[in-house]
Amino acid sequence: MTLEILYFAWVRERIGVPRETVETQAATVAELLRELCAREDRYALAFSDLSALRVAIDQDLADFDSPLAGAREVALFPPMTGG
Amino acid sequence: MTLEILYFAWVRERIGVPRETVETQAATVAELLRELCAREDRYALAFSDLSALRVAIDQDLADFDSPLAGAREVALFPPMTGG
């Protein structure tokens, strides 16, 4: 499965790119994060504290155990601070 | 004691004047109202239901048993409907 992964705010700064395309067989967001963490330190650094991380699948807020089946776009970012 | 009495909204309409000056020895608002009611029917009509009436003494909201000593201006009106 090909996924577009987007990063925002300090997650984007730690990963070093705003978006990238990855090939993965991960079934859930949590699995995807584990794959990325194993890949390079910058992912491990950005994703070390899951409680400080939020995720959206195809532009809807999701959970770490949400399935990725059918997803095209996954976004990772800190808790939002609008308003 | 000389008091200026003001009427507003339907109280004014029932009394027929917006204000008048009265000479009274009434110690409280309630006593003043009894004096006025005894005087003419239009007062009795306007003041028949005290629960529908509010009072201000010298432009501050007051109660029917508030003392009139030192007062110059008493206003009688229905519950307010601002906003």
Place this chain on the structure above:
Amino acid sequence: MDIRVQSAPFDYGQECAEFAQRSGNSGAIVSFCGIVRDHDDRSLTSMTIEHYPGMTERALGKIAAEAARRWSLNQCLIIHRYGPLRPGEQIMMVATASRHRSDAFAAADFLMDYLKSRAPFWKKEITHSGAEWVAAKDTDEDALKRW
């Protein structure tokens, strides 16, 4: 604390703009505008607001001072009209400015609750079937117990 009781219309947009202009040191502005509804099954043709000159300004001043005592407000505006009003016309507005949103919201809501039943205004509605003084609602009085 800016309190105005007037028969003339006010420009809600202009007042909001000026209020915001003066509120650069506040993080949050809340404004409320009350309007004479123009679509109503009672076919309202107009409304007249009577007030008690002198006491009105005094009552609004006390209500605003109480709001400023309860919440941290940088600014507070109340404009209330009296006299004849047509459907669609703006009756009154309040605006509050504060460092934090919760203060500005609570203070504006408080001002509205209090000026609704503690400021000497009386509304008379003129409909096709006659003229009638608007009755105060029990819920208006109950609303004060929230604070």
Place this chain on the structure above:
Amino acid sequence: MDIRVQSAPFDYGQECAEFAQRSGNSGAIVSFCGIVRDHDDRSLTSMTIEHYPGMTERALGKIAAEAARRWSLNQCLIIHRYGPLRPGEQIMMVATASRHRSDAFAAADFLMDYLKSRAPFWKKEITHSGAEWVAAKDTDEDALKRW
């Protein structure tokens, strides 16, 4: 339902005026404006708001739809800026119009609570001592439990 996500400034007074203009059939209008505070002990020099194009509009639309489901609203406006902002500049606004005041107040307060922690915006503050992403507050999340 009018939702705008933009980097350009908006004119709060003008938006309030137009919103009121369109709301003649509503009795009550509430508006809120969030401003970059210009007096702060941390000596803020500027702020940058990042957002997630596409998801932002979608999230705001869902929040507004939920407000319209919960309260009787005739109209609802959300404007939120992104990009660089200077102290004193307006960040965002919401406005609600309803027949009754309580609906307009509750809906505006609800919109603010939700867009604060459910719309994909992130604030970065630039002060004399450096740049820092604003941390979400636990109280922001707690605020959602009110509804």
